[in-house]
Amino acid sequence: MAAPLFLLAPPRSYTSLINAMLGQHPQAFGLPELCLFNVPLLKDLWIRASDEMSNEAKTRQGILRAVAEIYGGEQTAATVKMAQHWCAARQELSTGLVYQEIVERLHPLVAVEKSPSYTISLERMQAIRAAFPDARYLHLIRHPVGQCKSVMALNEGAFALYVNAIEFLEDRAIIEPQIAWHDLNINILNFLAEVPPELQMRVRGEDIMENPREHLAAICRWAGLRDDDEAVEDMMHPERSPFACFGPINALFGNDPNFLSGPTFRPHKVKFPSLTKPVPWRDDNQGLKPEVLALAHEFGYQ
Template sequence: MTVATSDVEAIVFEVIEELLDTIDTDFEDELSSSALLVADVGFSSIDFVQMIVSIEEKLGAKIGFQDMLMSDGKYVEDLSVGQVVDFTVNRLNNPQLAVATPEAVATPEPAAATGPTITEQDVSVFTTLIKPRQAAGAPPAAGKNPRAVFVLSPPRSGSTLLRVMLAGNPALFAPPELHVLSYASMDERRADLDGERGDQLREGAVRSLMQTRDWSAEQARDLIESYEARGESTGEFYAQLQQGLGQRLLVDKTPTYAFSVDILRQAETFFDNPLYIHLVRHPCGMIRSYEESDLTRMMPLMMKSSAFSSSAVAEMIWLMSNRNIMQFSQQIPAERWCAVSYENIVNDPQGQMGRLCDFMDVDYHEDMIHPYSDNNARMTDGVDNSSKMSGDLKFHLHSQIDPAAATRWRQFCSEAMLGEPTLDLLSTIDTEVARIRV
């Protein structure tokens, strides 16, 4: 049955008008097919993602909007409402286009380096922009919580993809970003994440309780608010969450934990012999992803904006986070530590998931390599809607694992743009995680 353009247009218009009620924009004209989403309507990159997630949600179909947003390996600068409608109609009437197997992509020629490289002095200045760590939380009253698994990485390292892959294993409970370990108490967490930028970061804990208790969002929020009102420790909240897991292992992936070694140490205080997965992505790939995502607006641990370029900020976050992770790893027995690269995951998903299952002592499950199925079970649907998922919203742009994502950055970046501190650490990590330079 052919889908009518008018039906799709009605849904797209409805989604955009709903978004206009929630975003800061000066657009007051009547919406039309010719309206440009950036130049006229005032969309940001995150607004684009929220729009397409909502469209897919209303249609009940995976469209594969990545192909609409990218042209010749670059993200388009703008799209009209009509282009979104036409693309959607075409995909609905030709569903094979949305699920086509990615073709092998030749490694593109590296881009030339531009701009100054960062120095250790730059890194020292940058670290002053990170909020200082508060006092450590107390161990749970009943003793340490059961073992949990922590995925440690800088932002934009592929941790959402890895999290959703792990969530496909019935022996694991891998919720959206919890943003819990960073704080000593739940009221401290509430104070730090209160407001427009932090609201979305608080939703992962809500979604987790909804999943484990079969609760409504209101019930989950009520419990969290009671913990906040009493100033309960974050360790006690973890205990509450784990009570609903049975024998499943909790997997907490929250990239900002790597902003402080003191945050990472708190995992040892709260849990019995926790396991750690160090997820590494090539710094150029992380930098490119960071710039595309306008991520600074979602960084609650950043005290203020900096005079550094976005690429320099991204590079220093990569460097600072991985330094902290590797320093922390020196305190952890080797049998509780596993390093894996994003590049290996997208090129060999089955092999890497099998390796991680062996590390966590759980059976491998085939669903792990099909991360774009069963949104509810994998908690990629958010609390109120998919566009409010805590984590990388760009996960929703794809319909399957894309090996080309490992090297796409080479069209725009070069290792020559990296500072000496970053290259030094990269060479060290390369000895721990093979093939990061695929």
């Protein structure tokens, strides 16, 4: 079966858009956020949540939408119900085996996925490698200030809170998203140190936004995919992905709601915020932490 391609990045790093773009390549299939490697067994995606609208329940909507589309040919309330039965029949299987079955079903297309939650721990990414020794990894990076502002604009920084990106001041505790930006990228770097160089690539999301055709073609060459004009043109239309919209009522999400609301791509030059000025999500005139600044410089941000 064709080895899958995983995008590794903290959330709000253009992952939804670029995953959908790569998934529109004629030799690829862009998946929603499966979140499978967050847990050991498939049933573990169901164990923690009884409320269907809880955050835990939302993490399993990607697998339901994927199975509905791949095995049912469409995403409707009925095919999502079928997907629930499909998962129930495999509930005792490891998530690695379930993922391998999906990848085999998609062969010869290359499965492309991003679940930012994979980057929370080294163990989750190592589980990917155990299931797919030949998988490729695209380390997608974004300017720390831009990424952090985007995190804080979504549900009042809920993801940063979820990964304990909290700073304790003398009189209060605050959500500090740059902690998550730094720590999740360090997790990725530590994981990629175990991966052969030819199976990994680092790309700045802002560069793809400005020169998408050039950088998408370069990614294709690295991934062993066609890089001709027709293939690149297909990737310029992420809105054509079957997952670039809200799903049926019993599986609405499976991706960033902002992307689902507006998946069309328009090339644009991204303005880089200052690395040295006070950051806009704090009210105490503080800027980026030294370790964040050093990593940003390593990633080519000035």
